[in-house]
Amino acid sequence: MRERVNQLINFCTQCGSPVDHVIPKDDDRLRFVCKNCGYIHYLNPKIVVGSIPIWEDKILLVKRSIDPCYGKWTLPAGYLENGESVKDGARRETREEANATLGEMHNFGLFNLTQINQIYFMFYSELLKTDFSAGHESLEASLFKEEEIPWDEIAFKVIRHTLELFFKDRASQSYSFHMENLYFDRSWKDRT
């Protein structure tokens, strides 16, 4: 999962001229508007899709080989790409980061990270086999029982929260669809 916080725009994507940061006519919020051609650059939240891969009583985690959070453990997750459904995106991320193949996928939760303009959509799914391995953004891929989860070495708060909710649901054998807003104390750096 690469981190790409929505960027500032200095120049127009259409004509290359400098942009203003103004509220366009008939709008109510600041946009980057081209001073030359008037093109409005809308910035919108990005969707992060991911999975909780399950094998028997264990969960598959991957150890990140990229920043941010190099060396920390996380669930397979990443930005949804154009042309993808949310399920296909989560399946792709699981394959890319853990060379793992998910079976039937179940909706787990949607988490609004409004401070960093990210909407997480997570699934849970049984692994079809245990032939997983570290993908190109991972140092390791490994199965953990609940009591083995390295809680202090989890990369992102939203992932820690997802794992906590999952184990709670599993304990009660009651998997509901979660929708929550998650906040961090100090910008996105606090997610680590």
Added chain:
Amino acid sequence: MRERVNQLINFCTQCGSPVDHVIPKDDDRLRFVCKNCGYIHYLNPKIVVGSIPIWEDKILLVKRSIDPCYGKWTLPAGYLENGESVKDGARRETREEANATLGEMHNFGLFNLTQINQIYFMFYSELLKTDFSAGHESLEASLFKEEEIPWDEIAFKVIRHTLELFFKDRASQSYSFHMENLYFDRSWKDRT
């Protein structure tokens, strides 16, 4: 709901130089990459959030005062903005397009429109009162019983599909969370 299909990028948002359309190192798909500074412009799906506003046995629809689909009926919906949760976004769109206030919101469905890089997230909710009116992107706002829905005058296929699913759920008094991929025959113009 304004329509903004993801755009092509000609110039770098960071330095204003022309971009190439190439596969970056360690990537597997085409991106717009700046020929000068190397900045990679990722384009990702956008989230559209909307509501099915309910009053007794009726549903609130709005008649569009903007293109595409000027004069057609739709449910309140639009692009999720940065800094918003999906619920807040759907609530805002309902207020903007119909000056209507939703009560408790329930998850209805997620619809992948992969051909146009849009992910719809829809809620259903009782209206708190009937003091709605046409918002600035609407010509009219009006309540319809199921048998009064102007099916041939609905703006978008995803909205028609949402209404069909809703009435089916309501008839059986069984509201499940829907997740579906919707396809159109000929690009986004076929959505009308």
